[in-house]
Amino acid sequence: MAQRTKTKSRTSSRKKATTRSTARRKTTRSASAKRASPRKSTAARRRAVPPAIAKAAREMSKMMEGQPAPSDAIALLEKDHREVEAMFETFEKLESKAEKAKLAAKICLSLTVHTTIEEEILYPPAHKKIEHDLVDEAIVEHNGAKQLIAEIEAMKPSEHLYDAKVKVLSEYVKHHVKEEQNEMFPQLRSSGIDLRKLGAQLMERKAELLAAMGGKA
Numbered sequence: 001m002a003q004r005t006k007t008k009s010r011t012s013s014r015k016k017a018t019t020r021s022t023a024r025r026k027t028t029r030s031a032s033a034k035r036a037s038p039r040k041s042t043a044a045r046r047r048a049v050p051p052a053i054a055k056a057a058r059e060m061s062k063m064m065e066g067q068p069a070p071s072d073a074i075a076l077l078e079k080d081h082r083e084v085e086a087m088f089e090t091f092e093k094l095e096s097k098a099e100k101a102k103l104a105a106k107i108c109l110s111l112t113v114h115t116t117i118e119e120e121i122l123y124p125p126a127h128k129k130i131e132h133d134l135v136d137e138a139i140v141e142h143n144g145a146k147q148l149i150a151e152i153e154a155m156k157p158s159e160h161l162y163d164a165k166v167k168v169l170s171e172y173v174k175h176h177v178k179e180e181q182n183e184m185f186p187q188l189r190s191s192g193i194d195l196r197k198l199g200a201q202l203m204e205r206k207a208e209l210l211a212a213m214g215g216k217a
């Protein structure tokens with residue numbers, strides 16, 4: 001009986017030691033995985049960016065280099081709005097499928113970067129300082145646009161509904177831009193938020209995102 005108890009206790013100690021050592025291995029692995037994760041996620045993002053989008057990102061990044069910094073956050077965002085509106089207008093006139101694919105990639109990229117910098121840098125302070133319903137609605141509208149962007153990026157211009165999706169995206173964006181410029185931006189102007197500082201942050205993040213999507217980061 002005493003022998004059985006000893007054996008049981010030895011087995012139990014071995015089990016505990018094994019559990020401890022497995023836990024240590026898991027901790028070590030998860031710590032090193034955490035350390036490696038930023039590099040891994042950048043590489044994963046690079047792999048996930050379609051070549052047409054990566055090329056558009058490099059072109060946009062190059063264009064940004066020679067441009068003067070915008071006076072503030074609103075100036076930067078309104079400039080983005082005008083640029084994407086112009087691209088949608090050009091898209092409507094295009095006949096060539098190759099040109100449509102190239103421009104759609106640029107439109108999708110611009111909107112992805114624009115919505116990301118708004119959500120990361122502008123909307124959080126705006127939510128605290130202005131009518132928060134406006135900001136909440138803007139986030140929901142972004143989500144609708146992102147869904148269409150993902151569908152367009154996964155399609156070819158020869159596919160059924162491609163043009164219709166780009167058209168509906170342009171209408172979404174037109175509506176959203178109107179609300180930002182007519183309702184959100186005037187409230188931001190009198191909110192006390194430092195729009196010059198925010199403008200510099202938006203610009204910096206935009207350059208960073210373009211570099212990452214273009215494969216430079």
Ligand SMILES: [Fe+2]
Binds near residue numbers: 077081114118177180
């Ligand atoms: Fe916007």
Ligand SMILES: [Fe+2]
Binds near residue numbers: 115118138142176180
């Ligand atoms: Fe927006």
